[in-house]
Amino acid sequence: MRQSQLFTKTQKSAPKDEVSANARLLTRGGFIDKLMAGVYTVLPLGLRVMKKIENIIREEMNAIGGQEFEMPALHPKENWEKTGRWSAMDDLYKVKDASGREFALGPTHEEVIAPLMKKFVSSYKNLPFAAYQFQTKFRMELRAKSGILRGREFLMKDLYSFHLTEKDLDEYYEKAKEAYWKILKRVGLKEKTHLTFASGGTFSKYSHEFQTLSDAGEDTIYICEKCQNAINREIKSKTPACPACKGKKFKEAKAIEAGNIFKLMDKFTKPFDLKVRDVDGKEKMLVMGCYGIGLSRIMGTIVEVYHNENGIIWPENVAPFKVHLISLGKDKEAEKIYNDLQKNNIEVFFDDRDVSAGEKFADADLIGIPWRAVVSKKSLAAGGAEVKKRSEKKGKILSADVLVKNLR
Amino acid sequence: MRQSQLFTKTQKSAPKDEVSANARLLTRGGFIDKLMAGVYTVLPLGLRVMKKIENIIREEMNAIGGQEFEMPALHPKENWEKTGRWSAMDDLYKVKDASGREFALGPTHEEVIAPLMKKFVSSYKNLPFAAYQFQTKFRMELRAKSGILRGREFLMKDLYSFHLTEKDLDEYYEKAKEAYWKILKRVGLKEKTHLTFASGGTFSKYSHEFQTLSDAGEDTIYICEKCQNAINREIKSKTPACPACKGKKFKEAKAIEAGNIFKLMDKFTKPFDLKVRDVDGKEKMLVMGCYGIGLSRIMGTIVEVYHNENGIIWPENVAPFKVHLISLGKDKEAEKIYNDLQKNNIEVFFDDRDVSAGEKFADADLIGIPWRAVVSKKSLAAGGAEVKKRSEKKGKILSADVLVKNLR
Numbered sequence: 001m002r003q004s005q006l007f008t009k010t011q012k013s014a015p016k017d018e019v020s021a022n023a024r025l026l027t028r029g030g031f032i033d034k035l036m037a038g039v040y041t042v043l044p045l046g047l048r049v050m051k052k053i054e055n056i057i058r059e060e061m062n063a064i065g066g067q068e069f070e071m072p073a074l075h076p077k078e079n080w081e082k083t084g085r086w087s088a089m090d091d092l093y094k095v096k097d098a099s100g101r102e103f104a105l106g107p108t109h110e111e112v113i114a115p116l117m118k119k120f121v122s123s124y125k126n127l128p129f130a131a132y133q134f135q136t137k138f139r140m141e142l143r144a145k146s147g148i149l150r151g152r153e154f155l156m157k158d159l160y161s162f163h164l165t166e167k168d169l170d171e172y173y174e175k176a177k178e179a180y181w182k183i184l185k186r187v188g189l190k191e192k193t194h195l196t197f198a199s200g201g202t203f204s205k206y207s208h209e210f211q212t213l214s215d216a217g218e219d220t221i222y223i224c225e226k227c228q229n230a231i232n233r234e235i236k237s238k239t240p241a242c243p244a245c246k247g248k249k250f251k252e253a254k255a256i257e258a259g260n261i262f263k264l265m266d267k268f269t270k271p272f273d274l275k276v277r278d279v280d281g282k283e284k285m286l287v288m289g290c291y292g293i294g295l296s297r298i299m300g301t302i303v304e305v306y307h308n309e310n311g312i313i314w315p316e317n318v319a320p321f322k323v324h325l326i327s328l329g330k331d332k333e334a335e336k337i338y339n340d341l342q343k344n345n346i347e348v349f350f351d352d353r354d355v356s357a358g359e360k361f362a363d364a365d366l367i368g369i370p371w372r373a374v375v376s377k378k379s380l381a382a383g384g385a386e387v388k389k390r391s392e393k394k395g396k397i398l399s400a401d402v403l404v405k406n407l408r
Numbered sequence: 409m410r411q412s413q414l415f416t417k418t419q420k421s422a423p424k425d426e427v428s429a430n431a432r433l434l435t436r437g438g439f440i441d442k443l444m445a446g447v448y449t450v451l452p453l454g455l456r457v458m459k460k461i462e463n464i465i466r467e468e469m470n471a472i473g474g475q476e477f478e479m480p481a482l483h484p485k486e487n488w489e490k491t492g493r494w495s496a497m498d499d500l501y502k503v504k505d506a507s508g509r510e511f512a513l514g515p516t517h518e519e520v521i522a523p524l525m526k527k528f529v530s531s532y533k534n535l536p537f538a539a540y541q542f543q544t545k546f547r548m549e550l551r552a553k554s555g556i557l558r559g560r561e562f563l564m565k566d567l568y569s570f571h572l573t574e575k576d577l578d579e580y581y582e583k584a585k586e587a588y589w590k591i592l593k594r595v596g597l598k599e600k601t602h603l604t605f606a607s608g609g610t611f612s613k614y615s616h617e618f619q620t621l622s623d624a625g626e627d628t629i630y631i632c633e634k635c636q637n638a639i640n641r642e643i644k645s646k647t648p649a650c651p652a653c654k655g656k657k658f659k660e661a662k663a664i665e666a667g668n669i670f671k672l673m674d675k676f677t678k679p680f681d682l683k684v685r686d687v688d689g690k691e692k693m694l695v696m697g698c699y700g701i702g703l704s705r706i707m708g709t710i711v712e713v714y715h716n717e718n719g720i721i722w723p724e725n726v727a728p729f730k731v732h733l734i735s736l737g738k739d740k741e742a743e744k745i746y747n748d749l750q751k752n753n754i755e756v757f758f759d760d761r762d763v764s765a766g767e768k769f770a771d772a773d774l775i776g777i778p779w780r781a782v783v784s785k786k787s788l789a790a791g792g793a794e795v796k797k798r799s800e801k802k803g804k805i806l807s808a809d810v811l812v813k814n815l816r
Binding site for chain 2: 005006007008033036039041042044046050067069070071072075090094095096097098105116119126131136142152153
């Protein structure tokens with residue numbers, strides 16, 4: 001894509017009301033735009049990143065047998081009353097129509113998926129199975145202040161699994177945990193992330209959070225010095241030893257909850273009477289797991305982890321483009337390389353604008369595409385384009401052919 | 409995909425409260441599930457269709473220079489007050505948070521995109537440009553009764569274009585019109601669709617609707633017998649002659665509005681003061697066009713047009729799978745063909761369930777995948793699978809190799 005044609009522009013400074021690095025850099029780079037606190041437009045560059053993250057998650061969900069579908073955002077009040085969450089959930093947005101009927105704007109979808117499955121699951125032979133969606137969620141955050149880390153409206157992947165026995169749920173839960181590690185690895189967050197024991201509510205012992213270390217994090221975790229697993233603040237006081245290794249020394253750290261997984265047991269199947277006949281003909285209540293990961297939050301967390309004073313440094317798997325091609329007064333030659341890269345299906349962002357070299361370099365650093373290739377009089381005299389990684393200081397001259405070969 | 413693993417099941421009869429063919433067949437086939445009137449879950453088979461439609465639309469929007477992005481669903485009240493639509497729009501859902509602040513749930517996005525563009529567009533050099541999104545819209549329909557043709561919550565593609573002059577808008581409008589015809593052709597609806605002149609509001613002469621003939625349609629159009637363009641009911645009384653050819657004879661017909669395009673002129677740029685400096689330094693208000701097409705409605709319209717008494721007959725471009733492979737007691741042989749098809753990237757739905765032949769055939773007709781390949785003792789003796797188009801009565805025997813070759 002040609003930078004001259006992109007309708008967004010970079011900005012020299014961030015909006016005054018944005019304090020988090022993710023919001024400041026993503027706004028300045030033209031990835032997102034704040035409509036109001038906690039509510040953002042995802043601009044073309046940002047959408048490219050989000051789609052990369054989405055596809056990674058989709059592949060890993062499909063790999064553990066997840067079936068993709070999509071539930072609505074408007075939920076009937078009755079479903080939420082049935083689970084008691086219509087009144088118990090403080091951050092539930094409620095909508096009333098002209099006839100006085102009330103709806104919830106879904107912050108999560110147990111109240112929709114459990115009754116849905118009642119229509120399809122009738123025998124133990126239908127089990128286990130898992131279904132997931134990418135869906136916009138709504139949560140009434142009165143003080144949204146961490147950029148896209150905590151929104152009133154945000155894109156989330158939620159997977160739900162259904163099982164006949166707790167043992168079967170346990171097995172699937174471990175598979176889902178592994179899938180989450182694969183996702184985090186592919187988006188570049190695994191190394192900084194700690195599996196964190198959290199409360200399992202009244203119905204299971206622990207749930208697990210994937211907590212990524214960051215000073216921008218709103219959460220505090222306590223990392224076991226022995227096994228590197230962690231416990232969250234909520235269970236800290238009542239958990240003297242590490243649930244994983246019994247270690248007793250913990251290090252406090254700030255972290256962002258990148259994802260969480262939860263054995264819901266029969267908490268939501270019971271209110272909707274989601275039972276099947278077992279192999280011996282007896283009726284059995286299903287047990288359920290849920291597995292969430294926020295896509296906008298993942299994008300924000302990546303920026304918190306991967307940036308420097310000049311801008312974002314995208315990991316290749318989630319970068320909006322692979323290479324930022326910059327023409328410094330050598331449009332004809334750059335144009336040829338642009339076409340070569342495109343022909344070879346290399347995602348290229350082409351800075352063909354009529355602005356200064358300094359502005360082009362500053363924008364490239366801010367936007368943070370992993371590779372930068374500069375075509376100038378000097379680079380051409382040396383035999384090609386000056387190619388540099390965003391994460392490194394020094395570049396080298398590569399001919400167009402070698403550049404294509406290296407990036408393919 | 410294996411049919412035995414799909415979490416949805418087909419249903420012999422449709423819910424009593426569904427009257428439209430689209431809702432009845434899509435529900436029975438396991439494409440959608442009604443959560444409440446006008447609000448549907450899109451099940452795995454339905455999502456496959458929606459993604460096909462989405463990709464077709466995306467390709468055609470990109471081809472006319474549209475840049476994809478995503479605006480939020482929650483809108484600040486102030487933006488809607490600025491255009492007067494906070495009180496003027498009857499079907500606007502309003503949400504109040506705990507602090508008393510009010511939001512609109514977006515039924516359309518002019519109130520978001522116009523102020524957004526004010527941040528980026530400063531000179532005539534930035535123009536023209538166009539941006540689009542796929543986004544869930546909300547409309548307070550008190551009596552939603554046409555299945556997914558008219559929902560309270562529905563997926564829509566909306567494109568917005570921005571121009572310095574009316575002439576430039578006119579030119580782009582014609583390009584967008586052509587793109588809409590291409591989309592309709594690819595999803596199989598072009599032949600039954602009439603370009604329909606509709607009111608242009610107070611600010612332009614006409615807008616245009618793409619009206620697809622169907623008895624299920626909620627709209628009435630008047631088709632010019634001479635040129636086959638049409639006018640809608642709203643402008644019928646004040647439009648004695650066809651705006652396209654001056655013809656005076658019209659034929660009344662029921663139709664579904666599959667899409668619409670509108671020259672908004674400065675209706676939304678003015679309230680948000682979206683001006684740029686012209687080439688001669690003078691300030692000029694931008695003019696704007698908008699172009700909408702509902703994806704859930706397109707899916708519903710396709711079903712209304714393409715079905716018979718036994719079920720849906722998907723056009724190939726939007727079908728959930730290309731071929732429905734059915735094993736009648738010959739699982740080993742069918743399994744081999746399933747693998748061959750998958751290896752060749754042919755989208756195959758494999759009925760490996762342990763149910764009767766009659767049930768398998770009935771389900772295949774109901775689900776409506778374009779090709780059906782039956783593997784039975786009889787077909788194997790004759791040299792392969794019995795292959796039949798959903799739209800035809802008679803099939804023929806094809807060897808596995810020829811089947812793969814034909815479908816590739």
